[in-house]
Amino acid sequence: MDQAELTTEQVLKRDIPWETYMTTKLITGTCLQLLRRYEKRAESYRAQLLDDDGPAYARVFVNILRDIFKEETVEYVLALIDEMLTANPKRARLFHDELLWKGNWFIQEKCCKILSLIVSARPKTSDSSKRGFTTIDDVLKGLVDWLCAQLKKPSHPTRGIPTAINCLATLLKEPLVRSSFVQADGVKLLVPFISPASTQQSIQLLYETCLCIWLLSYYEPAIEYLATSRTLPRLIDVVKCSTKEKVVRVVILTFRNLLPKGTFGAQMVDLGLPQIVQSLKSQAWSDEDLLEALNELEEGLRDNIKKLSSFDKYKQEVLLGQLDWSPMHKDPIFWRENITGFEESDFQILRVLVTILDSSSDARALAVACFDLSQFIQYHPAGRIILSDLKAKDRVMKLLNHDNAEVTKNALLCSQRLFLGAKYASFLQA
8 A cells, every 4th residue: 555645544453563572672561561551442541541651651652663663563653642642632742852753654744743743732841952862943943844845845745735734833833943934935835825725625724824824923034024925915815715714814813913014004905905804894703803803903904094194005006016096196285295205215116117117917007107107207306307217208108009098198198298398297287
């Protein structure tokens, strides 16, 4: 059988020759007694054994993994541990000093899951390094490297990525894991998995991916990366399309964390999140935490809109390439009060507007960009010269033959102002 396709149930049906291992001194007589009392028993009986003698069983399992290399036996013990921890994750504390790692995909997968539970449940005052073991920091860094490798090139075609993201959703609670993951450039590896899902399996993967992003939203270096990637638009697409409450909840909690950070608030407003939040609030959610988060997010977005100056909103609109006929474009007060703002960052906003003329296929964006450039010429004393230096003239002229009447009208206005200059431009009204 393909080792990657093994199930825990299949592995646990095996009869392991423990007496042979005792004869060859690979396990002790005490170890044999503990194993025979434990295996093939009812879950309630095994639970009582672990309550009474948990540390002894942890030592038995880890000693076997250390001393025995036969894959069938290693898989069997890992399956026992996986079953034990799945029934009660708090039992992972019994293993917090040990490292489990070797073998084929089944072994890798179980080790990864078990290590993640062990690390997340360990006592935070662990002094394992003083007792000569591999330090927990080393374990974590090695595990993060393996998880990132799975996201890049999974060892198993269908289970590699889900296993990696499942473990990250547990491990990213750890400050060191967040740091190591960001340093390994792991954040960008998660972004492709933030997309609307339909099947149960893909919904679970999406939920755990969003859970990872939520955990990273508490870590400033990760937030810096999230701000420069497509994470926010992707999360908004997810929350617009998802009906799964746990997915919506974790995304809304992420938005709440990111709202006060950097330009996230302005981006959320520009991407239409206030309207989405209103729509979500009208739906029948049972989770009180979600309802509370929606109310807080709505209030935070409302405050953010109030704080944003009109020029901040304008900059976001331009930088996101989402130009539309919002009131500020034709407001003389806006242009008079903010005209020097266009000089910031070596005329960054103007450069983007000129680029839009070349690259955009959206007729509305082209028309608005032409109009805004003509407004800049009208209100800036050196507007014509600056735009000539930015090579705007040829790009505007090309749009005079555009199929859309709105584009040609505003391209004509802009070209007239480019040729006439500011002195006469005020006579040419849109």
